[in-house]
Amino acid sequence: MAFSRISHKGRGEVRIYESTHDLSTNLAEYIAEISEASVKERGVFCVALSGGSLISMMSKLRDTPYSRTVDWARWHIFWTDERLVSKSHSDSNYKLAKDVLFSKIPVYPSYIHSINVTVSAEEAANRYEYAIRQLVRKGTVGASRISDCPKFDLILLGMGPDGHVASLFPLHRALNEKNEWVTFLTDSPDPPSQRITFTLPSG
Numbered sequence: 316m317a318f319s320r321i322s323h324k325g326r327g328e329v330r331i332y333e334s335t336h337d338l339s340t341n342l343a344e345y346i347a348e349i350s351e352a353s354v355k356e357r358g359v360f361c362v363a364l365s366g367g368s369l370i371s372m373m374s375k376l377r378d379t380p381y382s383r384t385v386d387w388a389r390w391h392i393f394w395t396d397e398r399l400v401s402k403s404h405s406d407s408n409y410k411l412a413k414d415v416l417f418s419k420i421p422v423y424p425s426y427i428h429s430i431n432v433t434v435s436a437e438e439a440a441n442r443y444e445y446a447i448r449q450l451v452r453k454g455t456v457g458a459s460r461i462s463d464c465p466k467f468d469l470i471l472l473g474m475g476p477d478g479h480v481a482s483l484f485p486l487h488r489a490l491n492e493k494n495e496w497v498t499f500l501t502d503s504p505d506p507p508s509q510r511i512t513f514t515l516p517s518g
């Protein structure tokens with residue numbers, strides 16, 4: 316499959332595909348490979364997903380061979396960010412991933428680590444971070460060797476037109492949060508205004 320590759324001095328590489336078809340085909344293969352390697356090494360695969368256009372890019376995972384070959388029962392699913400709307404609202408990142416993917420593949424419902432959206436944004440962020448801390452303690456989610464930060468097997472992020480990833484918007488104060496793993500916004504530049512998001516802690 317044709318793609319251009321740009322390397323970044325040991326910090327990974329950028330691959331540019333000619334079409335969204337090529338990108339989604341390659342993405343499914345890439346995710347399946349990382350899932351297999353993680354299950355082999357750690358017995359589980361912990362993946363964190365953003366919402367947005369990423370999810371439809373992942374839809375090839377529903378098809379063969381992945382529907383049969385991926386060890387779905389070992390998947391633990393997290394969200395990099397969530398909008399504080401009901402889980403049945405069309406703005407919900409959980410609903411998007413559930414409708415497109417997780418209602419179609421045999422993941423364990425209790426391994427879908429969705430965000431509690433029935434509390435305040437601050438409380439939702441605190442509870443989500445607490446839940447992740449428990450899973451790091453149990454060894455389900457890996458941990459960084461140089462800090463106590465969680466180390467997911469894979470984090471998949473889309474990027475908004477203004478450059479935001481997860482719900483980290485350019486120049487927003489959430490970018491300065493270095494202690495909490497998850498923070499909250501009540502003034503998101505894009506609606507809905509209330510969100511929670513992974514942060515960029517140092518280390």
Ligand SMILES: O=C1O[C@H](COP(=O)(O)O)[C@@H](O)[C@H](O)[C@H]1O
Pocket residue numbers: 364365366367368369396397398408472473474475476479480481482505
């Ligand atoms: O608001 C959000 O937008 C970004 C980007 O979405 P995209 O459709 O432009 O790819 C998304 O990654 C994030 O999870 C979501 O909350």
